[in-house]
Amino acid sequence: MKRRSDAFSSLAGDPRIRGIIAQVILLAVLAGVFGWLISNAADALSRQGKVFGFEFLNDTAGFGIIQTLVPYTERSSYGRALLVGLLNTLLVAALGIIIATVLGFLIGIGRLSQNWLIRQIATVYVETLRNLPLLLQIVFWYFAVIGSLPGPKQGYSLFGTFFLNNRGVFLPSLVLEPGSGVLAISLVLGVVLAGVIFFVARVQRLREGRSFAALPAAILALIGLPLAALIATDFPVSLSWPALKGFNFQGGVQLLPELFALLVALSTYTASYIAEIVRAGIEGVPRGQSEAALSLGLTRAQALRFVIVPQAMRIIVPPLASQYLNLTKNSSLAVAIAYPDLVSVFAGTALNQTGKAIEIILMTMLVYLSISLFTAFAMNIYNARIKLTER
């Protein structure tokens, strides 16, 4: 008896065993909680006489969506509406990430500028935008800024080609005619060729210390090839010009005011966070580094570009990734200004028409989770690439 209790106390005293026991208990509790949640949901569903299932995705949606990146009509299915909403979310997230990054870097560097005025402007920008609720900013851009633009008939126009009014921005667009396949192939070839030129130049520079002018050569490949293809195939593209017809402009491409407002609000807001991350990253690089660079005769810009920023990037990238995730998730505030994103179209209209609340919310959460995990994955790869290589 005594021996057994000794054995037990020595087992419980062993930190390894104790750790395992704690983990088993935690796992059991978690499983219990999830089991309860699921059975509760199943109970509620059966009490309401509903059946859990995803067949509704094939049913006809019946409603219209104002911005569709893939063909969609009222006759399309709910599954198709999901895709349309998802692409709209991805569009605003991708554009937002690009703009926010550029703007954030400019302002972050501006906060460290030698120029007093630039420094003050950058500080005011960061402190204002970071401290106002995002939803308020979105509504402000949409209703106060774009909403106060004149209507299509009285709107602004530039050379009769670009139009700005409360229906959005209208630009001429390319219309591809038969035979434009060659052009598409030449575009792809141009991009590939430009990549090859950069690669060769890099290899040469690493080996010989100097190399040919890669940038002009790459630009020539990017523009020259498609141009040659255009001439060879007798211009199989035409321009579609926006023109006022009836209620609105027809032809060209339209940048929706909803997209515009959401994009501006999301990217300026996120840029204020990115600016702070960039500033912290640059200030995290020891002062000696920039002093050394300057004493070697590099200009301020060169020191920044070749010495400071590469080192700062290691500090910047991990929190930058989480800002990208935030921007993507924040894009769901689109519902406030009628931008047809995933939440508005699928978790809004489709949910209401079908009543499949649990299925649709689950799917929506899963989609956001996938987008976030994918973004994090991509940023991790980039982070690993710029990591300090120990020799």
Add this chain to the structure above:
Amino acid sequence: MTRHWNSLAFAGFAVLSLTSPAIGAGGPTLQQVKAKGFVQCGVSDGLQGFSNPDDAGNWSGIDVDVCRALAAAIFGDTNAVRFTPMTAKERFTGLQHGEVDLLSRNTTITMQRDVALNLEFTGVTYYDGQGFIVKKESGVTSANDLGGATVCTQTGTTTELNVADFFRVRGLEYKIVAFDKEAQAVEAYEQGRCDTYTTDQSGLFAIRLKLANPDAHLILPEIISKEPLGPAVRQGDDNWEDIVRWTLYAMVNAEELGVSSSNIDEMLKSENPEIRRLLGVEGSFGESLGLSNDWAVNIIRRVGNYGEIFDRNVGAGSPLKIERGYNKLWKEGGLQYAPPIR
């Protein structure tokens, strides 16, 4: 000490007697409502004439009066009701999950909602139809001129689908901008983001009053859909469904029989058997609902008959001044018709 125990026992008994289901006291919802002492009623987040709060937070409107009539029927008190404002998107989930006892929220009866969402609709408080409002300066006078127009609306409503059908059938182009909240959709229309705003025509009359210059806007004559608006309850409690249904019928029957809040005391002495049954002087219709026999008296005295609530909230006696139209009694060429109480 003994006194304390006594009062405690009394309190316990009182609680027990309130919560324990008495036989013949109605279904589970009615018992819950009686136990908590008020009806929890899901209404809109602000639609003049239907359910709208004033500055002091007092709700009024035809949908609100249905809730008040229900409270009068159950408790004899029109204030024994609490209101939960719900967006179009929240309403069905809220009802299904028991946040409210009923929806009286300008909700269109559709087969999908009745069958797939497991709701029960208990009658039509207002026969409506979807219409369009446009700015007069646009020169549009008919919905058929709307080809190419941008249309503002609220998501999660039947209007989104009706508008799609309307333009699809006519082969007209359109663009839809669907907002989460009505206030934002209307704001966008007023700012000129859209050429027209669409919702139930009664709602358009209410909205036009709120616009900066109501006279600059025109409600188009066409109605593009059938929108019978009525209260809804959860499926599965027949007694509660009956109570809500007959509360509305009692008001319609009262109008048909000429019984109103002003003449109810004389009518209690009436020899007309139909009136005597309605007012519980003969028969025990109230008791079979789990209520008292003077349930309809309480409704009519404290809230009024159907004609009174229509007139007060949306009709000639209100700022909206909507014609009775389809909502006239069947005897006068309208659609309002209640089965007899017998």
